[in-house]
Amino acid sequence: MEAFAVASGKGGTGKTTSTLALGMALAEEYDVTVVDADMGMANLLFHAGLEDVETTLHDVLVAGGAPVEAAVYERHGMSVVPCGTSLADFAAADPTRLREVVATLAADTDVILLDSAATLSSRAAVLPIVLADRVVVVLEPTIPALSDGLKVQEYASSYDTDTAGIVFNKVRDGDAIERIAPKAERYFDGSTLASVPASDAVRGARRAGRPLIAHAPESRAAAAYREAAGALTVRDGDSGTVADRFRSAVVPESP
Amino acid sequence: MKLPEGRLLRSRVVSDPRTVLADALDRGVTGYAVLEPQGSLLLDDDGRGVLTFEGGVPVVAYHTGSDRGGPPALADLAAGGPYRLDLYGVRRDSLAAVHDRESFRVPPGMAAERLAGDQSLADRTREAAPTDRRVDRTPAEGDDAGDRDVGAVEAFLDDERKIAAIREQAREEAQERAEEWGFGDVA
Numbered sequence: 001m002e003a004f005a006v007a008s009g010k011g012g013t014g015k016t017t018s019t020l021a022l023g024m025a026l027a028e029e030y031d032v033t034v035v036d037a038d039m040g041m042a043n044l045l046f047h048a049g050l051e052d053v054e055t056t057l058h059d060v061l062v063a064g065g066a067p068v069e070a071a072v073y074e075r076h077g078m079s080v081v082p083c084g085t086s087l088a089d090f091a092a093a094d095p096t097r098l099r100e101v102v103a104t105l106a107a108d109t110d111v112i113l114l115d116s117a118a119t120l121s122s123r124a125a126v127l128p129i130v131l132a133d134r135v136v137v138v139l140e141p142t143i144p145a146l147s148d149g150l151k152v153q154e155y156a157s158s159y160d161t162d163t164a165g166i167v168f169n170k171v172r173d174g175d176a177i178e179r180i181a182p183k184a185e186r187y188f189d190g191s192t193l194a195s196v197p198a199s200d201a202v203r204g205a206r207r208a209g210r211p212l213i214a215h216a217p218e219s220r221a222a223a224a225y226r227e228a229a230g231a232l233t234v235r236d237g238d239s240g241t242v243a244d245r246f247r248s249a250v251v252p253e254s255p
Numbered sequence: 256m257k258l259p260e261g262r263l264l265r266s267r268v269v270s271d272p273r274t275v276l277a278d279a280l281d282r283g284v285t286g287y288a289v290l291e292p293q294g295s296l297l298l299d300d301d302g303r304g305v306l307t308f309e310g311g312v313p314v315v316a317y318h319t320g321s322d323r324g325g326p327p328a329l330a331d332l333a334a335g336g337p338y339r340l341d342l343y344g345v346r347r348d349s350l351a352a353v354h355d356r357e358s359f360r361v362p363p364g365m366a367a368e369r370l371a372g373d374q375s376l377a378d379r380t381r382e383a384a385p386t387d388r389r390v391d392r393t394p395a396e397g398d399d400a401g402d403r404d405v406g407a408v409e410a411f412l413d414d415e416r417k418i419a420a421i422r423e424q425a426r427e428e429a430q431e432r433a434e435e436w437g438f439g440d441v442a
Contacts, residue, residue, distance in 0.1 A: 010372065120429075123436040143333045144372035144413045147421055154425035158433060170374075171435055176409070183412035187422070 001237045003112040007130035009148030011118035013138045014169040016044050019115040020211035023078045025229030030110035033079040037128040038112040040090050042083035048211035056084040061093035068101050076214050095124035103246035134164035141175045165190030170198045189205050194228035197222050256317045259288050261343030270337045273371035280311035287345040292335030304332040312384045313366045315359040324359030326406030329370045368409040
């Protein structure tokens with residue numbers, strides 16, 4: 001059992017698309033749970049067709065709230081935990097309860113993917129990176145995306161979270177990714193898991209409220225995510241032990 | 256690089272080069288921006304970046320600290336924010352000599368796309384570029400052809416000192432915030 005944070009530090013790199021695509025691809029081999037841990041700017045529910053559900057992570061994170069099981073939805077061969085979009089609900093939620101949520105989920109799954117916030121500027125945003133075993137850094141071939149991706153890696157390693165690998169997203173033919181990726185790899189601890197081409201299928205999937213691999217399984221982008229999932233070796237670890245580890249992780253309660 | 260005297264259009268501190276590019280494009284500025292990093296990562300990393308515009312579209316880039324022009328000059332500006340920005344307007348013909356330096360030229364959309372990381376601003380900038388600066392696009396190549404030159408990104412990745420400085424700063428920041436946020440025991 002292993003928990004990955006899918007992170008980027010910069011918005012717009014396609015983290016949520018990547019999280020769900022990696023989740024679906026990994027679900028062919030593993031029992032996968034995807035959590036929208038971008039608690040302040042949740043959007044996974046729109047990508048997964050879950051915008052009308054009653055209970056979300058926000059309801060679980062309030063004091064005396066719903067049990068986590070109530071916010072788990074079986075979709076596309078995965079367990080999906082969406083987060084609501086109400087800022088008032090975010091304000092009422094206690095992000096540090098995410099530790100307990102992850103611990104509970106860990107007992108019953110092989111892989112947890114935490115869709116993380118596109119910022120490192122708050123405690124709630126960094127928490128998924130603190131809790132995860134490893135981070136998958138989603139990049140674009142631009143200077144700010146690479147620079148912010150490096151910052152994510154440094155934050156992660158400060159919390160003993162390793163880098164599992166990097167994913168180059170929204171790559172176009174003229175991007176010379178064959179030259180950029182090896183140069184970038186010199187600075188990241190994990191290798192390039194895949195280079196995902198820019199694709200209209202991604203926009204189509206988002207509009208349809210379906211994960212990319214469900215919406216356009218034959219697209220080049222979907223194939224690239226399958227390749228990324230194949231390159232990701234999930235470390236063995238007893239689920240019970242992992243759950244205990246999350247529970248004992250030293251994350252303070254809300255101030 | 257000798258710049259002509261210009262009329263100061265704007266002088267302020269900006270956090271991100273994107274602001275400069277969007278501002279110049281929206282105003283259709285013909286002139287140049289001088290960007291001076293205020294939060295320099297490297298102690299000896301002084302110098303200023305100069306970016307010229309014609310009708311709001313970047314033409315030439317130069318960095319006084321590294322004495323490099325073209326795409327590498329854009330990389331030299333990266334991660335140095337906030338920046339002190341002075342934006343000058345000049346007559347188009349007064350930039351002719353500066354714009355003759357072929358090796359200092361940057362493709363129209365490169366600064367927006369690679370330095371600012373803003374795809375839609377890059378697309379708008381390319382649309383505003385005169386036709387002779389747009390590379391012909393055949394339908395088969397579509398948007399993938401043209402000026403998607405990545406020289407600035409490669410130059411950035413080749414700058415090991417700057418990347419080491421970015422990582423070092425992030426490490427320090429992470430440690431400080433770990434304490435601030437009460438993650439201290441974890442870190």
